[in-house]
Amino acid sequence: MEIQLEALQIAELFNIKKFRSEFRAEAFSGSTSEVFYALTETNRFLYVFDYGVVVFANFDPISKSEFIQFIKNYATKIVDLDLSEQYKINTDEHLNKILVKNDFVTVAKIDSSLLRIVMLNIGQSVALEYYEVLTDELITSSKHYILELEHHGKLSISKINLLKYIGKVLNVKNSIVDNLYILDDPNLVWDNEELNLLNKQLKVNFDINTRFKDLDYRLQIVENNLTLFTDVLNVRESSRLEWIVIILIAIEIIIAIFFH
Structure with a gap:
């Protein structure tokens, strides 16, 4: 027996509560942040996470496409990037331990708990890939400003655009912090040594x-660059204000001389 899995980053956020209330299938398990469906009649399984990821198991292309169009109704900010990951679960009844490889995992038998653990990890992997893309974009844009400082000794970016850039960085940072729980071990593994080992592997x-950890490190680099850019901009603004004060004083002196 073989189960083909595919995880897709569809949006930045799903409204899980509203989706569960309107999706015409009974959830096998779930919470406010995720929901798992075991569609046993068609031997399909579905895992939806509120951080915008859906993991399909045994879905054909047409059924997958139809569901994606449906769930977009509960999405906040659709992700246009092609972010996906595929994985397989194979069974070997003679196997006495779980065998985890790059593209597949082999187990003695498949149950819903084991399937959820595998689908969860694939979903986490795709979510991390999405945040990696976002942080790469931030680092690339910050490098542009750093090179400008190196070659010209100044920043051409305006205060408004810098504030927009800061807002974008903080938005990415907050989104990652909000979804820190994706790295937590699921409750399933607490009392099951085999599932715990599978999850770790x-x-x-x-x-x-x-x-x-690499993602957090790169975000820290971007934040340090932001601090530098803000300091440079503050110096520029202070210098401008000083010149304005000097010009006003000069005008006042000229007026005083002219009238006296």
Whole structure:
């Protein structure tokens, strides 16, 4: 038996509560931040996360496309990037331990709990990829300003555009902080040693913790650059104000001389 999985980053955010109330299927399990469906009649499984990721299991292209169009009605800011990850679950009844590889995992048997753990980790991996793309864009744009400082000794960016840039950085940072829980171990693994081991192996396979640390490090670099840019802009504004004061004093002196 083989189950084909695919995770997609569809949006920045899903309204899980509204989606659950309007989707015509009974949830197998879920919370305010995620919902898992076991559609046993068609042998399909579905995992939806509020950070904009959907993980499909055994969905054909048409059914997948139809569901994506449906769930976009509950999305905030559709992601236009092609961010996806595929994985497989194979079964071997003679296997006495779980075997995790780059593209697949082999187990003795598949149940809903095991399936959820695998789908969860794929979803986390795609979400991290999305944030990696966002931070790469921020670093690339900050490099442009750093090169400008190096070559010209000044920043051409206006105060308004700098504030917009700061807002974009903080928005990405807050979005990541809000979704920190995606790295938490699910409740399923607490009392099940086999699932706990599977979860740990999958996190290593997808480099979940390492990638998150790298993501946090790169965001810190961007924030440090922002501090530098803000300081440079403040110096520029102070210099401008000083010149305005000097010009006003000069005008006042000229007027006083002219009238006396």
